[in-house]
Amino acid sequence: MFDHSHYVPVIKWKRGEQRALEYLDHPLKNHMTPLLEITPIFFEEEEDEKSRSQKLDKELVNIGQDVRRCWNNDTPVFVDTIQLEVDDQLFMSTGKHFLEYVIEDIEAHGTPAIPVVNTAHYQPFWSSLENVLRQYGRGLCLRVKRGQLNNLGNLKNDIDLVINNLHLTPENIDLVLDFEYIGDDTPSVLFTNALMGIVQFPYLTQWRSFSLMGTSMPSSLRMKANTLGNLPRNEFDVYKQLVSIRGGLGRLPSFGDYTINNNTYTNFDPSMMQVAATIRYTTADKFLIFRGASTKGTANGGFQQYISLAQDVVKHPDYYGRSYSYGDGYIYDCAHQLNGVSTGSHETWRRAGVNHHLTLVINELANLHGSSTPGTPVASIRP
Known part of the structure; x- marks a missing residue:
C-alpha cells in the first residue's frame, strides 16, 4: 500500500484536528495516510440503551461528509472506532453497529476507508467487521x-486468530505498532524496545504496510503561567536512529x-474548567510550548493572551x-492582527x-528518505 517514507499520523476526530487536515496543502496528502480516531462518548451510568444510541447517532451524523471535506483525496484513510466500544450493547438507533455505519457512510461519500482493529473485541464488532470486509x-x-x-x-497467537477467523493474510493487513505515550522513557531504552519490537515482530516482511508510532506529549502540561517550555520529540529521534541502521x-x-497530542482522552468541558492559553x-527536534495563563475571565487578559503568544x-x-x-x-496573522484573525480559540490554536x-x-520524512515532496506549501486559507 505504501512504503517506509510514508507518514501515518493519528488525527483525533475533533473540529480543530479536522480543520488542520482540511487546510493541509493538498499535494502533501499523497505522502500520508491519516489514522482517523473517532473520539469516545462519555455516557452517564444511569443512561438507558435508547439514550446511548441517540448520543451515538448525534456524534456520528455527517461523518462521511465531514471526512470527504477534510481529506478530499482519493487515497484511503484508516478509521479507528475502537474508542466507541464501551461494551457489547452499543448500537445506532437503527440497530446497525457503529463500525459498519461509519465505514459505509465514509465510503458512500467517496473516501476509501480501511477499518482499524485490535486483537480483542466484543462479538458484535467482529460480526460488523466481517460485513465491512465482504462489502468493500x-x-x-x-x-x-x-x-x-x-x-x-x-x-x-492473537494475530493468528484474527487472520484465520477473518480469512485474511498479512498481505491484506496494514500493521501499526503503537508505543502510545513514550515521554517517560529514556532515549536508549526507547530505542532498544523499538528495535527489538520490530525485528521480532511476527510476519514482519509480509504485512501490506508496517508503521511505528508514539507520542512524547504528556496528557497534562505541568508548566507555570507565562513561560516557554520544550519537550523532546523522542518518537522522531528514535525513528531517525532506526533509519540509520535500516539494513539490520x-x-x-x-x-x-x-x-x-497525547494518546489519551479525558471527559473535559473547557467551559467549566480553567484552561491556559497555549x-x-x-520544530526539528522538540515541541515548543508557549504558555500563558487561564483564559477564564478577564484577570489575565482572557483570549487576548493569544496575540502576545503568537508574537x-x-x-x-x-x-x-x-x-x-x-x-x-x-x-503570523494573529501576531500582526491581519486578515480578520483576532485572538482565536483553543480549537483554532489546536488547528494551527x-x-x-x-x-x-511530511517534509522531514522526504528529506530523511531522500524522496521529494511537491514543494513548500503556501498558506492560502484564512477562515
Whole structure:
C-alpha cells in the first residue's frame, strides 16, 4: 500500500484536528495516510440503551461528509472506532453497529476507508467487521500496542486468530505498532524496545504496510503561567536512529505519531474548567510550548493572551515563516492582527499547531528518505 517514507499520523476526530487536515496543502496528502480516531462518548451510568444510541447517532451524523471535506483525496484513510466500544450493547438507533455505519457512510461519500482493529473485541464488532470486509474488500489495519510485545508468543497467537477467523493474510493487513505515550522513557531504552519490537515482530516482511508510532506529549502540561517550555520529540529521534541502521532491521517501518497530542482522552468541558492559553509549535527536534495563563475571565487578559503568544512564536528563531503552512500563516496573522484573525480559540490554536506539525513531518520524512515532496506549501486559507 505504501512504503517506509510514508507518514501515518493519528488525527483525533475533533473540529480543530479536522480543520488542520482540511487546510493541509493538498499535494502533501499523497505522502500520508491519516489514522482517523473517532473520539469516545462519555455516557452517564444511569443512561438507558435508547439514550446511548441517540448520543451515538448525534456524534456520528455527517461523518462521511465531514471526512470527504477534510481529506478530499482519493487515497484511503484508516478509521479507528475502537474508542466507541464501551461494551457489547452499543448500537445506532437503527440497530446497525457503529463500525459498519461509519465505514459505509465514509465510503458512500467517496473516501476509501480501511477499518482499524485490535486483537480483542466484543462479538458484535467482529460480526460488523466481517460485513465491512465482504462489502468493500479493502482489508484492515491491525493496531498492536506496545504492552503486547511483552509476550510475543501470545501476540502471535492473537494475530493468528484474527487472520484465520477473518480469512485474511498479512498481505491484506496494514500493521501499526503503537508505543502510545513514550515521554517517560529514556532515549536508549526507547530505542532498544523499538528495535527489538520490530525485528521480532511476527510476519514482519509480509504485512501490506508496517508503521511505528508514539507520542512524547504528556496528557497534562505541568508548566507555570507565562513561560516557554520544550519537550523532546523522542518518537522522531528514535525513528531517525532506526533509519540509520535500516539494513539490520529486516524492515524499516513508516513513521507515525499523535501530532501535538497525547494518546489519551479525558471527559473535559473547557467551559467549566480553567484552561491556559497555549500554543504548541513543532520544530526539528522538540515541541515548543508557549504558555500563558487561564483564559477564564478577564484577570489575565482572557483570549487576548493569544496575540502576545503568537508574537512570541513569530519572534522565535525556530519559527518557519508565514508561508510555510496554513498554521504558520494563522500564527503570523494573529501576531500582526491581519486578515480578520483576532485572538482565536483553543480549537483554532489546536488547528494551527496540528496543521504546522503535519506539514513539517511530511517534509522531514522526504528529506530523511531522500524522496521529494511537491514543494513548500503556501498558506492560502484564512477562515
